[in-house]
Amino acid sequence: MNAKSFNAWLEQRTELQVKLIFGAIAAMVALGILIFVIQAGLLTAILSLSLGWLLGFLVVLAIFAAFSAFVWTQAPQQLCDDLHTTSSIDGDVEIQIAPSLAAAWTFALGSRDSDQSIPERIFNLALVVPRLFWTTTWLKQRAEDVRQTEIENCGRVLRMLLKKAERVEVQEIAEKYPDMDLVPLIRQLSLIDGVVFLTKKSVGLTLANRFKDDLETAASALETANQPE
Numbered sequence: 001m002n003a004k005s006f007n008a009w010l011e012q013r014t015e016l017q018v019k020l021i022f023g024a025i026a027a028m029v030a031l032g033i034l035i036f037v038i039q040a041g042l043l044t045a046i047l048s049l050s051l052g053w054l055l056g057f058l059v060v061l062a063i064f065a066a067f068s069a070f071v072w073t074q075a076p077q078q079l080c081d082d083l084h085t086t087s088s089i090d091g092d093v094e095i096q097i098a099p100s101l102a103a104a105w106t107f108a109l110g111s112r113d114s115d116q117s118i119p120e121r122i123f124n125l126a127l128v129v130p131r132l133f134w135t136t137t138w139l140k141q142r143a144e145d146v147r148q149t150e151i152e153n154c155g156r157v158l159r160m161l162l163k164k165a166e167r168v169e170v171q172e173i174a175e176k177y178p179d180m181d182l183v184p185l186i187r188q189l190s191l192i193d194g195v196v197f198l199t200k201k202s203v204g205l206t207l208a209n210r211f212k213d214d215l216e217t218a219a220s221a222l223e224t225a226n227q228p229e
Helices: 001-050 054-077 101-109 118-126 128-147 151-166 170-176 182-191 207-225
Strands: 080-090 093-097 195-198 204-207
Touching: 001 054, 001 101, 001 118, 001 128, 001 151, 001 207, 080 170, 093 182, 101 128, 118 128, 128 182, 151 170, 151 182, 151 204, 170 182, 170 204, 182 195, 204 207
Parallel strands: none
Antiparallel strands: 080 093, 195 204
């Protein structure tokens, strides 16, 4: 597959990734509404025994508002880019690596650690609804970031990874492509599904098997389409 075909495939893949992100947003909204109805209904029923239905429901809304304010304050510090320092031709630079979509789901649904105490489990469950809705706003921005991926530059690096078929250090990328702005390039690569970052000791990149499998499937389909009848 030549560079032009590869870039066209990569563009289609990022478009599909955006669709999957919006699918995750829809799923989180639906799940958040369902859990809110269940939690709010149960709390309102319990509080109504002493406060009445109307006052009980208002108290429940105030509780959810307080939890939402807490999540909106704390979430940006928890679901955020990882920062790493690496070497480039211009000296040490700080690069950003975006969390995966799986990390967004893990944050939204909360920790499932078995060693949590009962109060911690209750508090964790109470924050699920506001976490789900906050994560949808985070995913919306992520979809926009994926849309703005510079296909040509990312494609050059990804073809380098495919050719080497092993871990490639960020420093090697900086040396091979000195014309590229390393910081936004690395973050854009971290947004592409199937690009794996290895951060032990130094920062390197490799490709997951699913990325290679998808590319092989696309290459086979393209070869079949180009064969004469």
